[in-house]
Amino acid sequence: MIKESIYHRPKNNFAYAYDEKTLHIRLQTKRNDMEQVTLIHGDPYDWSENKWQVHKKDMYLQASDELFDYWLVEISPPYRRLRYGFELTNEEEKIVYTETGFYNVAPSDVKLYFCFPFLNSIDVFQAPEWVKNTVWYQIFPERFANGNTENDPEGTLEWGSVDPSYDNHFGGDFEGVMEHLDYLEDIGITGIYFTPIFKAYSNHKYDTIDYMEIDPQFGDKETFKELIKKCHERGIRVMLDAVFNHSGYYFPQFQDVLKNGKSSQYKDWFHIREFPVQTEPRPNFDSFAFTPHMPKLNTENPEVKQYLLDVTSYWIEEFDIDGWRLDVANEVDHQFWRDFRKKVKTIKSDVYILGEIWHDSMPWLQGDQFDAVMNYPFTLAALDYLATGTITANEFKNQMTKVLCSYPENVNEVAFNLLGSHDTARVLTLCNEDSRKAKLLYVLQFSFKGTPCVYYGDEIGMTGGDDPGCRKCMIWDKSKQDLQLKSFIKKLIHFRKTEAAFGSRGKFRFMESGIETNHLVYSKSYENEVVYVAINPSEKPITVSIPDVYGTYAKNVWTNETITPIKNSIKIELGANDFFIIKAY
Ligand code: ARE
Ligand code: CA
Numbered sequence: 001m002i003k004e005s006i007y008h009r010p011k012n013n014f015a016y017a018y019d020e021k022t023l024h025i026r027l028q029t030k031r032n033d034m035e036q037v038t039l040i041h042g043d044p045y046d047w048s049e050n051k052w053q054v055h056k057k058d059m060y061l062q063a064s065d066e067l068f069d070y071w072l073v074e075i076s077p078p079y080r081r082l083r084y085g086f087e088l089t090n091e092e093e094k095i096v097y098t099e100t101g102f103y104n105v106a107p108s109d110v111k112l113y114f115c116f117p118f119l120n121s122i123d124v125f126q127a128p129e130w131v132k133n134t135v136w137y138q139i140f141p142e143r144f145a146n147g148n149t150e151n152d153p154e155g156t157l158e159w160g161s162v163d164p165s166y167d168n169h170f171g172g173d174f175e176g177v178m179e180h181l182d183y184l185e186d187i188g189i190t191g192i193y194f195t196p197i198f199k200a201y202s203n204h205k206y207d208t209i210d211y212m213e214i215d216p217q218f219g220d221k222e223t224f225k226e227l228i229k230k231c232h233e234r235g236i237r238v239m240l241d242a243v244f245n246h247s248g249y250y251f252p253q254f255q256d257v258l259k260n261g262k263s264s265q266y267k268d269w270f271h272i273r274e275f276p277v278q279t280e281p282r283p284n285f286d287s288f289a290f291t292p293h294m295p296k297l298n299t300e301n302p303e304v305k306q307y308l309l310d311v312t313s314y315w316i317e318e319f320d321i322d323g324w325r326l327d328v329a330n331e332v333d334h335q336f337w338r339d340f341r342k343k344v345k346t347i348k349s350d351v352y353i354l355g356e357i358w359h360d361s362m363p364w365l366q367g368d369q370f371d372a373v374m375n376y377p378f379t380l381a382a383l384d385y386l387a388t389g390t391i392t393a394n395e396f397k398n399q400m401t402k403v404l405c406s407y408p409e410n411v412n413e414v415a416f417n418l419l420g421s422h423d424t425a426r427v428l429t430l431c432n433e434d435s436r437k438a439k440l441l442y443v444l445q446f447s448f449k450g451t452p453c454v455y456y457g458d459e460i461g462m463t464g465g466d467d468p469g470c471r472k473c474m475i476w477d478k479s480k481q482d483l484q485l486k487s488f489i490k491k492l493i494h495f496r497k498t499e500a501a502f503g504s505r506g507k508f509r510f511m512e513s514g515i516e517t518n519h520l521v522y523s524k525s526y527e528n529e530v531v532y533v534a535i536n537p538s539e540k541p542i543t544v545s546i547p548d549v550y551g552t553y554a555k556n557v558w559t560n561e562t563i564t565p566i567k568n569s570i571k572i573e574l575g576a577n578d579f580f581i582i583k584a585y
Helices: 129-133 174-179 181-187 221-233 252-263 302-319 334-347 376-387 393-405 435-447 483-498
Strands: 015-017 023-030 036-042 055-058 060-064 068-075 082-089 094-098 101-103 114-116 136-139 191-194 198-200 208-214 237-242 323-326 352-355 416-418 451-455 507-513 520-526 529-536 542-546 554-556 570-574 578-584
Touching (some): 060 393, 221 237, 435 520, 435 529
Parallel strands (some): 237 323, 323 352
Antiparallel strands (some): 023 068, 036 055, 036 082, 094 101, 198 208, 520 529, 542 570
C-alpha cells in the first residue's frame, strides 16, 4: 500500500455538506492500489458500556485520474456530527487511516479520528436552484445588435463592415437586444450574461467611469428597465458584470487623485505607491495587468467598500437583476466578497454570484463567497481535446477528473461551463472551421456536469481569433448564418430541459477513454434513468460497447431509434467525428 498517496482533509472538497442532511466524504489513494475502502464512523457522543459505537459504510470508486483514485461515500449522521476514519484493503494488507495516522486495527479512542464537528444548515454551500436549469447566453453589448443609431458614439462604423480593433465602435445597444429576444427565446436561452454596461471609456466598458450610470451608447435606465422586464416575462434572467477590482482611468475619484495628488480625498481609494502619480513607463500605482487605464480599487478601504456595496444593491433593488459576474474576482480580497455576498443575498436571496477565476477556486466556493466560477479549466481541456487535438481522450478524462474531484458535488452542479468568451478565440476558429468538431464540443458542453453558456454568435458559426478578433458584430443575415449548427444547438438545449439525467442534476461518470481510438464515453444518471454519451473525434469509425446497461429499455435520443440491449449490453457503430446519446430506463 502506498501510504504517501493517501490523502484526506475535512471541510473542503474531501468532506463537506452536500445538503442539510447529507455529508460527502472523499478519499484519495494511489491509482489501482486499493480493492476496497470503507468508512468507519460514529457520533462522538454515542457510547454504550464505555465503548464508542462505530458503524461501517463502503465507499465507491467515484473516479480515477492518471495518478489517483477518488473514493466517495454519502452519509447522513442522525445527530449531524461525525467522527470517522477509513479502512483500506488490498490483497497485501488491511489498514486503518485516521486524522492521527495509520493503524493495524481501528483504534477505539474517538479522539484519534477525523472530525466533522456539526452540519450547520447555514454553512451548506447552496447556489440558487434556478441556475441548474439555466442555459446562458453571453452578450457583448457593443456587438450584438444596433437597435437605435441615435445613441451611436462618434465615429461608429457600419455594422460588421470591418473587423473589430481595440478601439472601434459599431453601435450595439439595449434596443438591439430587445429586438432579438424572440431569437434568444426560440433557441431556448434562459439567462443572459452581459459584459459591462456602465458608463466607461472603451468599447468593452471594463474601465468604468460611473458605476451608477448606464453607458449612453447602450441606452438609458428606462430602456434597461424595459429590457429586464421583457426578459423576465420570457423567463430569461439577467446577469451583469461587476468590475470591482479596478475602476477606469476616467473614474472621477481617480482623476481627482491625478489632479490633487497627496491631498486628494480619494488618495486611499487606490493603491498609489508614490506621488506624483505617473503612468509611464509603468504605472506607479497598482492596476490591472500594468495597464494605466485600470487603477486597482482599494477594496479594504471602508469608503470604497461602502461605495461598491451601494452600487451592488442599487442595480438589484432598482432593476431587479438576477446575477453578478465578478471581473478579476481572484485579485479582490476575500473579506470584500464575504460582505458582498451578505449584502446581495439579503436584498434578493436567489441572486447568482459568479466569479471570474481561471484557476483552482476552492477558497471562494465554501458557501460564504461565490455560487460558481467560470469553468475555464473545462473550456481549455475541452478545446485541447476536441478542437485542436493537442490532448487525448484519456488526458481530457484525467484533467477533468482532477477538476471535478477538487470541488464538492454541489459546486460542480452549477459550474459555469463555457467553450469561449470575449476573452478567447472562438470555438469554430479553434476547430479550424470544422463544424463537425464544434458539434462534438457542444455535445460535451451540454451533457457535462454544470450549466452551459453560449457566447453570442457561436451558435451560428461565427469565427474570430483572440480578443479583439472574437468580438465581431453579430451576423443577422440568415443567408450568412450556419442554421444547421443553430438547430443542432437548439436540439441540445431542448434535451437539457426535457431529459432530466442529461441536465445538471445527473450524476456524472467517465466510463471509457480509448487509448488507441481516442473516443470518450461517459454516463449521467438521475433517478430512474441513465444517459450514455459517446464521442468519437477520430477519422475512423469505431464500435462502442456499453456493458451493464441500466434498466430494461434503451433509446437513442438524438435519432429516436429504439435499441435493444443484448445480455445487458449495447454495441454501437460510431462514425468518424460522430457521437451518440443513449437513454436507458
Ligand atoms: C486589451 C487587449 C489585450 C492587451 C491588453 C493590454 O485586448 O490584448 O494585452 O489590453 O493592456 C479588458 C478588455 C480587454 C483588455 C483588458 C486590459 O476586455 O480587451 O485587453 O481589459 O485593458 C486574466 C485575468 C482575468 C482577465 C483576463 C483577460 O485573470 O480576470 O486576464 N479577464 C477579465 C475580463 C476581460 C477584461 C479584464 C479582465 C479587465 O474578462 O475582458 O479585459 O477588466 C491565464 C491566466 C489568467 C488570465 C487568462 C487570460 O489562464 O492564468 O489569469 O486571465 O490566462 O489571459
Ligand atoms: Ca446604437
